[in-house]
Amino acid sequence: EVQLVQSGAEVKKPGESLKISCKASGYSFTKYWIAWVRQMPGKGLEWMGIIYAGDSETTYSPSFQGQVTISADTSITTAYLQWNSLKASDTAMYYCARQVTGNYAQNWFDLWGQGTLVTVSS
Amino acid sequence: DIQMTQSPSSLSASVGDRVTITCRASQSISTYLNWYQQKAGKAPKVLIYGSSSLQSGVPSRFSGSGSGTDFTLTIGSLQPEDFATYYCQQSYSSPQVFGGGTKVEIK
Numbered sequence: 001e002v003q004l005v006q007s008g009a010e011v012k013k014p015g016e017s018l019k020i021s022c023k024a025s026g027y028s029f030t031k032y033w034i035a036w037v038r039q040m041p042g043k044g045l046e047w048m049g050i051i052y053a054g055d056s057e058t059t060y061s062p063s064f065q066g067q068v069t070i071s072a073d074t075s076i077t078t079a080y081l082q083w084n085s086l087k088a089s090d091t092a093m094y095y096c097a098r099q100v101t102g103n104y105a106q107n108w109f110d111l112w113g114q115g116t117l118v119t120v121s122s
Numbered sequence: 123d124i125q126m127t128q129s130p131s132s133l134s135a136s137v138g139d140r141v142t143i144t145c146r147a148s149q150s151i152s153t154y155l156n157w158y159q160q161k162a163g164k165a166p167k168v169l170i171y172g173s174s175s176l177q178s179g180v181p182s183r184f185s186g187s188g189s190g191t192d193f194t195l196t197i198g199s200l201q202p203e204d205f206a207t208y209y210c211q212q213s214y215s216s217p218q219v220f221g222g223g224t225k226v227e228i229k
Contacts, residue, residue, distance in 0.1 A: 044221075045158075045209055047219060061217035097165075102175070103172070107213040108168050109168060114165060
């Protein structure tokens, strides 16, 4: 089955580090981009950044550049989102999503993980 | 960054109604516009890509149109399972910004 399975919910304190994962299966991992999307409580979707699993080329939104690190491990077909020092404002649901490319270089997210809830509280 | 503005932010409609949601880009994005549906507590799901192409498995009552800066998502006859929040997303350039969302509620 083609799917993205994310790691479980996390509860952390401000200043702590965290790495959440997105395990891909059922397709050729290195042929696709994987994006991370944030959804703060009761709010909309925010595109954080994207990684090409084949060569780890990464692009970040300016809003998230320097705040998080996106990486991928092709040996275990897993993408990651990492923080070095969490803040309370990082409390949100985080989704990974696979980007597909169609005709005329159209891109869209056709496959989503179930989400990882990150709670940062002292 | 390209800004995406959706309207309305919420609407109330009845089963069987025709519903239209609009999305405006701050600059031309050709047809690089996608629509997603998100139900409460669930991950988003793509409905329309490339402004007007229906994703496989999505009911034909969903349709999209537009190019340049103005886009529309139409639900031809609203069904009970369509009550959800809808987001547009531009895929013209990074960051691939989403619109603020439109919550479709039961009247």
